[in-house]
Amino acid sequence: MKSFFDKGYKTPLWFKEKALSKKGLAQQLSRRNLLKSAAGATGVMALPAFSLDITTQTSLVKLIKTDPWLTLDATLEHLLPTSATGPSAADINALAYLYQVMTVQPTSSEEKAFIIKGVGWLNDFANSQYSKAFVKLSFDEKELLLRGISRSNAGENWLNTLLNYIFEAMLTPPAYGGNPDGVGWQWLEHQGGFPLPKAGQRYFELPPRGKAKNQIAIREIEAVKESNHLANIPFIKKTGKA
Numbered sequence: 448m449k450s451f452f453d454k455g456y457k458t459p460l461w462f463k464e465k466a467l468s469k470k471g472l473a474q475q476l477s478r479r480n481l482l483k484s485a486a487g488a489t490g491v492m493a494l495p496a497f498s499l500d501i502t503t504q505t506s507l508v509k510l511i512k513t514d515p516w517l518t519l520d521a522t523l524e525h526l527l528p529t530s531a532t533g534p535s536a537a538d539i540n541a542l543a544y545l546y547q548v549m550t551v552q553p554t555s556s557e558e559k560a561f562i563i564k565g566v567g568w569l570n571d572f573a574n575s576q577y578s579k580a581f582v583k584l585s586f587d588e589k590e591l592l593l594r595g596i597s598r599s600n601a602g603e604n605w606l607n608t609l610l611n612y613i614f615e616a617m618l619t620p621p622a623y624g625g626n627p628d629g630v631g632w633q634w635l636e637h638q639g640g641f642p643l644p645k646a647g648q649r650y651f652e653l654p655p656r657g658k659a660k661n662q663i664a665i666r667e668i669e670a671v672k673e674s675n676h677l678a679n680i681p682f683i684k685k686t687g688k689a
Contacts (some may be wrong), residue, residue, distance in 0.1 A: 451568045451602035461555050462604050465611065508544060515566040519609075521546060521582040522569070523680050525589050526606070527613050536613060541628050544616035545609075547624040558608070565605040572596060622649055 449457055510516040523545070524534040536542070548554050549562070573581040575594055584592065597604030617635070619626050623646055629639060646652075 448564070448601070449568075450571060451565070451596045451605065451610055453600045453601065456599075456601040458604060459557060459561070460599060461558050462561075462608070466607070473591075493564075507543060510546075511542065514570070515563050516542065516546070518566045518570060518581050520588070521564070522593075522609060523613060525586070525593065526610060533627075534617075534630050536616075538630055539616045540614070541613050541616040544619060544624040544626075545612050547620060548612060548615075552623075561605065562608060568601075568605075569596065 455586055465519065508517070520542045523541045527534075527536040527539075527541065529535040529537070531540060549559055561581070569592070570580050572577060572595070573584060576595075577584060577588055581589065581592065593606065597606055616626060618623070619625055620639060
């Protein structure tokens with residue numbers, strides 16, 4: 448493929464499996480209202496402070512100046528811009544979350560390649576329409592350009608992929624890179640589950656379920672062996688003598 452408008456594009460299996468089930472709702476609601484409806488109203492608990500580790504911060508500060516991260520950041524910010532009604536993509540660390548998805552989490556290579564290729568296609572389209580890269584366009588020009596690619600199957604899938612990660616960044620525990628200090632939960636009036644995972648305890652860092660079961664079984668066998676070993680030790684009666 449050379450662009451979002453390639454007629455040979457077919458929606459891949461990985462996208463079908465992750466497709467939003469509320470497409471009809473998305474067409475009726477604004478992006479921000481759709482996010483707002485994602486969680487029910489519950490009490491907000493005090494949330495622990497969280498900040499990205501220094502390595503991630505340093506990497507992002509450097510990478511955000513170049514593509515694909517420069518264009519991805521601009522796209523995420525346009526999809527959920529600064530507003531008086533709620534947090535923006537920057538407020539929920541959407542780019543930092545996407546960075547973890549692309550570099551740490553077990554994301555399929557096909558999906559990552561699609562996201563990266565989309566950056567090139569978007570900039571090619573921007574140059575063909577405005578003779579400028581996407582990040583240099585005005586807000587209205589970006590809106591028209593994104594609406595343009597959304598009319599293609601590949602463009603719609605690319606934008607939906609990024610919107611899905613905005614959802615996740617808004618709702619994820621902070622250890623995954625998004626939702627710093629629970630800002631997304633507070634806006635949604637949503638109570639996150641406790642205890643919150645920390646680095647080293649995130650879902651992709653836990654042993655596979657089958658492996659975990661085997662580890663538990665081994666510990667149980669060892670406990671039984673130890674118990675039998677103690678049971679075979681002869682009982683020594685006290686004689687009462689010094």
